[in-house]
Amino acid sequence: MFRTLMTTRRFAPLFWCQFFSAFNDNFLKNALALLILFQVSVRGESSGGVLVTLASAVFIGPFFILSGLGGQMADRYDKAVLAKRLKFAEIFAALLSVLGFWLHSVPLLFAALGLFGIIAALFGPIKYGILPDHLKREELTAGNALVEAATFLAILLGTITAGLAMAMGGHALGLGAGLMGMAVLCWLAARMIPATGEGAPDLHVDRNVARSTAELLRDLWSDTRLWRGSVIVSWFWLVGVVILSLMPVLVRQTLNGTEIVATTLLAIFSVGIAVGSGLASWLASGRIVLLPTPVGAVLMGLFGLDLAWTVSQVSPAVGEPVGAWDFISGGSGLRIAIDFFGLAVAGGLYVVPSFAAVQAWTEKAKRARVIGAVNVLTAAFMVAGTLALAVLQGLGLSTAQLLGLVAVLNLIAGAVILVTLPTNPLRDALSILFRAFYRLEVKGLENVEKAGPNAIVALNHVSFLDAPLALSLLDKEPVFAIDHGIAQRWWVKPFLKVTKAMPLDPTRPLATRTLINAVKSGETLIIFPEGRLTVTGSLMKVYDGAGLIADKSGAMVVPVKIDGPERTIFSRLKRDQVRRAWWPKVTVTIMPPVRLHVDPELKGKNRRRAAGAALYDIMSDLVFETADIDRGVFAALIEAGQLHGWRRTALEDPVSGTMSYARLVMGANILGRKLQALLPDAKKPVGLMLPNANGAAVTFFALASAGRVPAMINFSAGPAAVLSACRAAQVDTILTSRAFIEKGRLGALIEGIQGTLRLIYLEDVRAGVTTGDKIRGFLEPRRPLVARHGSDPAAILFTSGSEGTPKGVMLANRAMLANTAQVAARIDFGPRDKVFNVLPVFHAFGLTAGLVLPLISGVPVYLYPSPLHYRIVPELIYGTNATVLFGTDTFLTGYAKMAHSYDLRSLRYVVAGAEPVKQATRKTWAEKFGLRILEGYGVTECGPVLALNTPMFNRFGTVGRLLPGIESRLEPVPGIEEGGRLAVRGPNIMLGYLRA
Known part of the structure; x- marks a missing residue:
């Protein structure tokens, strides 16, 4: 400051x-x-x-x-x-x-x-x-x-x-x-x-x-x-x-x-x-x-x-x-x-x-x-x-x-x-302790005052330090809404004696009414809408009672995000969920106050549920809005390694085995430095034609570190489509692999494009890596070779849509990171999970949701080159204990037919998109594996995810609710009575099209 x-x-x-x-x-x-x-x-x-x-x-x-x-x-x-x-x-x-x-x-x-x-x-x-x-x-x-x-x-x-x-x-x-x-x-x-202006222009200056x-x-x-x-x-x-x-x-x-x-x-x-x-x-x-x-x-x-x-x-x-x-x-x-x-x-x-x-x-x-x-x-x-x-x-x-x-x-x-x-000396002492030992940083403190005297301060709940931390933030003596069961515990009672606290009991409506009246009378209320400490590291269920208090009191809600205490011994997260630290930096981000909006026609239980859903939206918006998206994708990967541990597994595939964050970042920088020499024009996009494997991820991040923009080539499209896509993106060089071309039987494709495009084989690049390059990569700081900003392009993906001819979709770093943050704000997954990614990285969902999202969230990714191996994929899911699977209705139907009923026991989330999920597919997955399919919707131009069903809000036959930060409107189309043209706006939207 x-x-x-x-x-x-x-x-x-x-x-x-x-x-x-x-x-x-x-x-x-x-x-x-x-x-x-x-x-x-x-x-x-x-x-x-x-x-x-x-x-x-x-x-x-x-x-x-x-x-x-x-x-x-x-x-x-x-x-x-x-x-x-x-x-x-x-x-x-x-x-x-x-x-x-x-x-x-x-x-x-x-x-x-x-x-x-x-x-x-x-x-x-x-x-x-x-x-x-x-x-x-x-x-x-x-x-x-x-x-x-x-x-x-x-x-x-x-x-x-x-x-x-x-x-x-x-x-x-x-x-x-x-x-x-x-x-x-x-x-x-x-x-x-x-100039300051006149503070009191009507004041009479007394010369005496x-x-x-x-x-x-x-x-x-x-x-x-x-x-x-x-x-x-x-x-x-x-x-x-x-x-x-x-x-x-x-x-x-x-x-x-x-x-x-x-x-x-x-x-x-x-x-x-x-x-x-x-x-x-x-x-x-x-x-x-x-x-x-x-x-x-x-x-x-x-x-x-x-x-x-x-x-x-x-x-x-x-x-x-x-x-x-x-x-x-x-x-x-x-x-x-x-x-x-x-x-x-x-x-x-x-x-x-x-x-x-x-x-x-x-x-x-x-x-x-x-x-x-x-x-x-x-x-x-x-x-x-x-x-x-x-x-x-x-x-x-x-x-x-x-x-x-x-x-x-x-x-x-x-x-x-x-x-x-x-x-309050206690409040001051707490503030000093947090500042001295946890390097407390508070952002947006002025937003508390904007909410007025009777604000409802809603915080995420990550540790037992949260209540003292909240007390240290406010100048005014607040009222704490505390769970009735927690209030009975002996170690909580000393805190209750020095603060104003009221119990919140879902079984006692009068307790909720007391809190509503306290807010109406001018008290500032501190509430943890989740009602318990997180055990996932993500936002958990939001209780309807908390939303009802905000609705009935009419007070402004001040969303507050706490980061850092979850790494202390005072959280309920296990060591395999979070990297422990005695004195982690604590950051508190206070967002501008908002008012809860509930349909005035709703009454009784429906209104209570709607209030809870509205408060959940506010809290999930908080998670998204506090995410750091104005940076490069490679910088986000480095931060994930620092936060979750460099030795933690980041990638795995059937051929190369496992790769830690340290090896991934070091390998990307070593390869990136070589590619800088081979690709001197930093403004020219570079084609990337590789299957789902560790090498594809390393090369993608190597280009990101080197300040080059990868154009993800769809190798299944044929020579004409590939050449058309490269013309649209002005790509004249493609990075690929001889082993991939041989195993993928892509000889005809190579013959069709090699006279027009320059091909660089990663085997040749790897042969040029010396011992000195490796030592330098090991010793140099973990940072991008070229600093990238959120507005810089991160990747080019190709889509033909309804026009037939491939066109490039340029996604900025900010758009890609925004989309990952939007999904992470609604899905509670973390380092205990493992993503099994069979969707090719030349598709937006396979790249953003299947690769970038888990890696920057500390979630290991198992990359498999083909989604069509219906018998092998379930076996690998069983062997790797994967917990998250992305697919389409076609792929999920194939896996269900070939899998043993126990093969998919480890899965927690099965997310489908690209095509509607049939009722028969849902029924098979529910009856055979005990899993529900969460259907979503997206387009390449939007990063790609726009809407998603979640465990908390799931309705069969729909694509779920729009993600945080996305504004939409439905424009009428002549001749169509139900539905219309969907227009969306948000930070996840592309920079623009590239056309031939």
């Missing part, structure tokens, strides 16, 4: 504007401090310390006086316009500071510092008000982290630059050029900030700053949550100003260090703030999580106590001031540096979540004023802290005592914040 923000105009100009501005502020402030301490004659060292403290007060003072006015102006006018004008005025403040350095005039420099403070006070509400205007809610924490990190990076660079400049004599020309250059860059960056400031503070006080968040933020800046004010005095008076030592400690502190800010953003994962704040306060206290103790033990130094290396190399110096770093990391961890929360909780129309009020409160804390520090210094308290006092106050603050935390 950091990289995305830094490359978008919504954030980058503001980032650089505030960075350059903060650099100038801190350059001037630190140069002035060093000028006072090391070059200006003063009456005593203690007076110098007080004067440095006074400089901080001069800079901070305007924040207390003008932040309210700045907030009103930022809400009234366009914030981008105000930023441009303020940064233009800052150039003149820089000119005054140049004059001050030229004359070595402390009063002039104090005046310039005051002007910088005035501009910063007016700019503060603009800066933090623009963030929520241009950033999404889930980007706020990251945006604030970058702003805080940049602020302290500017402090670091400003401090280093000031220290080096003063150490080299503090020449006015160099100091002035630096200040002016940064001021101009700041103004140029401000000019690039996009005392009255407007008091009014803003009263408004802030009236909102308990915002007030607490503001106090939390203000405490950080109080601690920060005290620590940074003490640091130069600590270095000069206690540690006897040079300016470089002070610069080094400030650098360490600034880097620590940046690290802590980044850590806070990472832990929040785009959410408002406040638990890091009290943790950060306690850590600030602990590091502060150790720092105070270490400083108190330092012996008064005598002699020449020590340099940075001598300081760090000493035992106490290194410990002091570590304490400063830890203190800063804890500070970043503390402030970023709290400020992001204040921004997120504020209405847009008054956001800048609230931020202005926060700045007033912050300034008051800083001024109070600075004045208290000056008084305590005047009373003679040592630096160690002051550091110890701040540390103790931090410990007290941590305890108070934890007790009064505006958010």
